[in-house]
Amino acid sequence: MSTELPESTVSPPTRAPFTTSRRTFIATTTLAGGAVVAGGLFVGPNALGDESAAEPPSGRVSLTVNGVRHTVMVDNRTSLLDLLREHLDLTGSKKGCNAGACGACTVLVDGQRVNSCLTLAVRLDGAEVTTIEGLADGEDLHALQQAFIDQDAFQCGFCTSGQIMSGVGCIKEGHTGSAEEIREWMSGNICRCGCYTKIVRAVDHAARGK
Amino acid sequence: MHPFSYTKVSTTREALNAGRSGGRYIAGGTTLVDLMRETVERPDTLVDISGLPLRGITVTGRGGLRIGALVRMAEAAADSKVRTTFPVISQALELSASAQLRNMATIGGNIMQRTRCAYFRDVTAACNKREPGSGCAALKGVNRTHAILGTSGDCVATHPSDAAVAFAALEARVHVLGSDGRERSIGFADFLLRPGSTPHREQAIHRGELITAVEIPVHPRPLVSGYLKVRDRQSYEFALTSAAVALHVRGGVIREARVAAGGVGTVPWKLSAVERHLIGERPSEALWTAAAARAADGARPLEHNRFKVDLLKRTVERQLRIVGGSR
Ligand SMILES: Cc1cc2nc3c(=O)[nH]c(=O)nc-3n(C[C@H](O)[C@H](O)[C@H](O)COP(=O)(O)OP(=O)(O)OC[C@H]3O[C@@H](n4cnc5c(N)ncnc54)[C@H](O)[C@@H]3O)c2cc1C
Ligand code: FES
Ligand code: FES
Numbered sequence: 001m002s003t004e005l006p007e008s009t010v011s012p013p014t015r016a017p018f019t020t021s022r023r024t025f026i027a028t029t030t031l032a033g034g035a036v037v038a039g040g041l042f043v044g045p046n047a048l049g050d051e052s053a054a055e056p057p058s059g060r061v062s063l064t065v066n067g068v069r070h071t072v073m074v075d076n077r078t079s080l081l082d083l084l085r086e087h088l089d090l091t092g093s094k095k096g097c098n099a100g101a102c103g104a105c106t107v108l109v110d111g112q113r114v115n116s117c118l119t120l121a122v123r124l125d126g127a128e129v130t131t132i133e134g135l136a137d138g139e140d141l142h143a144l145q146q147a148f149i150d151q152d153a154f155q156c157g158f159c160t161s162g163q164i165m166s167g168v169g170c171i172k173e174g175h176t177g178s179a180e181e182i183r184e185w186m187s188g189n190i191c192r193c194g195c196y197t198k199i200v201r202a203v204d205h206a207a208r209g210k
Numbered sequence: 211m212h213p214f215s216y217t218k219v220s221t222t223r224e225a226l227n228a229g230r231s232g233g234r235y236i237a238g239g240t241t242l243v244d245l246m247r248e249t250v251e252r253p254d255t256l257v258d259i260s261g262l263p264l265r266g267i268t269v270t271g272r273g274g275l276r277i278g279a280l281v282r283m284a285e286a287a288a289d290s291k292v293r294t295t296f297p298v299i300s301q302a303l304e305l306s307a308s309a310q311l312r313n314m315a316t317i318g319g320n321i322m323q324r325t326r327c328a329y330f331r332d333v334t335a336a337c338n339k340r341e342p343g344s345g346c347a348a349l350k351g352v353n354r355t356h357a358i359l360g361t362s363g364d365c366v367a368t369h370p371s372d373a374a375v376a377f378a379a380l381e382a383r384v385h386v387l388g389s390d391g392r393e394r395s396i397g398f399a400d401f402l403l404r405p406g407s408t409p410h411r412e413q414a415i416h417r418g419e420l421i422t423a424v425e426i427p428v429h430p431r432p433l434v435s436g437y438l439k440v441r442d443r444q445s446y447e448f449a450l451t452s453a454a455v456a457l458h459v460r461g462g463v464i465r466e467a468r469v470a471a472g473g474v475g476t477v478p479w480k481l482s483a484v485e486r487h488l489i490g491e492r493p494s495e496a497l498w499t500a501a502a503a504r505a506a507d508g509a510r511p512l513e514h515n516r517f518k519v520d521l522l523k524r525t526v527e528r529q530l531r532i533v534g535g536s537r
Contacts, residue, residue: 123236
């Protein structure tokens with residue numbers, strides 16, 4: 001069976017004159033659940049106007065995302081965020097700044113909250129990744145997802161998946177002793193809509209099992 | 211981002227070999243990946259050192275503390291030995307970056323991190339640090355967040371690390387392994403380099419050298435210490451000014467004072483004049499004010515950062531009061 005990998009509509013942020021505009025992530029093959037499911041696409045540099053004909057250095061990684069094992073060949077430049085969004089079709093994690101400065105891309109790697117935009121996928125061999133898509137248990141939402149709904153802790157929703165993943169980490173780390181502590185330890189997640197008061201309340205409620 | 215090859219090493223020997231062949235170490239990646247994406251950094255080979263056994267925090271024989279280069283910022287900040295013996299370090303770390311970044315970033319990477327100067331990060335701007343000889347756009351540009359101490363006509367960028375300010379105050383030593391496998395250690399005052407006419411040279415280590423640990427020497431007990439950071443927003447922001455203060459008071463007299471400032475220097479700025487003013491004195495409001503008045507000695511403010519001169523003195527004064535008490 002072979003699947004067509006989607007052509008990216010997003011170009012990585014580039015700066016003249018040193019960069020080319022081609023996407024930074026090129027995945028070639030995917031093996032999921034141990035079986036080969038994809039084989040085909042290689043977005044060649046030439047197709048995108050790159051001067052060099054050589055394939056960019058890439059590496060093979062086996063990682064578990066939301067309980068599903070994937071073995072992928074990734075261009076070494078691919079971030080975990082791009083792997084999730086562009087290749088594994090898990091678009092819940094968002095790209096805000098792509099520079100560690102907003103938290104929209106927060107996921108758990110081996111149980112710890114990290115910025116997936118600054119994480120190179122090729123480094124994640126053997127890692128366990130949890131994204132917003134893997135938080136609910138079937139139809140049962142995670143307590144913090146429910147708390148965000150109950151507290152109405154978002155407006156546009158762009159930051160929300162990152163907020164929730166970060167909140168899961170924050171609760172796990174035990175930094176929910178007071179509203180002030182939650183604010184400080186959730187400060188790695190920016191909300192342009194300014195829903196901070198309700199976000200803090202949602203984390204507080206979930207932490208105390210309300 | 212430019213293409214690069216990637217290799218993961220599991221021993222320091224492998225790391226040093228790869229480093230000697232021109233490979234670039236990657237630890238947490240929170241500085242390096244960011245700057246590679248901006249094409250400020252263009253390494254051909256990344257050497258992943260995250261699997262090396264440099265993750266311990268140990269009390270040294272004489273009562274100092276040795277923090278492995280690969281200890282995560284979050285781990286170091288939470289460590290009970292760090293918290294009890296040198297709270298200034300855990301405070302500086304917890305006031306850095308974000309919880310996510312602190313879970314990724316390492317102590318070695320932290321002191322190696324590069325400036326946040328916007329012109330350095332913008333490859334279309336003139337920057338002697340990035341492109342030697344291209345000029346310094348910050349001198350006549352927007353320089354509100356830039357340095358007032360240790361600057362040169364070629365570079366006015368600050369060193370952004372908070373932990374490094376605590377390390378500078380406490381006169382830490384950086385342990386490194388050379389590519390010949392030989393170990394040496396560098397005093398913190400010599401580790402980070404002032405720009406002078408070679409702002410592209412930032413640390414006193416050679417290509418391929420591997421940082422193994424940061425060691426805090428023995429200080430007399432009891433030692434009270436803490437870190438204060440002033441910034442444009444409450445959290446998740448670099449310092450405009452900061453102060454690391456450690457005091458040893460016995461018999462009502464200050465016997466030892468270790469003070470350094472951040473956000474104001476091209477390197478973490480040791481405030482020796484302030485320290486000298488404190489030694490042998492009894493803590494008092496007047497003493498804090500008089501000592502802090504020396505904090506900006508030698509400052510050369512730029513067009514937009516004159517405010518840092520007063521802000522620095524007030525930051526140091528407040529932190530002396532917080533750590534030394536008001537009486
Ligand atoms: C949005 C944002 C906000 C931030 N805010 C703050 C802040 O407020 N305060 C603060 O202090 N920092 C802040 N930082 C910086 C952060 O602390 C550093 O990026 C981090 O500490 C670097 O560590 P790392 O392990 O990720 O380094 P890496 O990115 O892996 O490496 C950085 C450099 O160090 C070299 N290196 C790493 N380890 C070694 C070693 N053992 N031996 C030799 N060379 C080595 C690498 O080759 C590279 O050149 C912020 C960063 C971001 C992205
Ligand atoms: S997209 Fe990763 S922190 Fe903004
Ligand atoms: S809900 Fe819009 S950014 Fe947070």
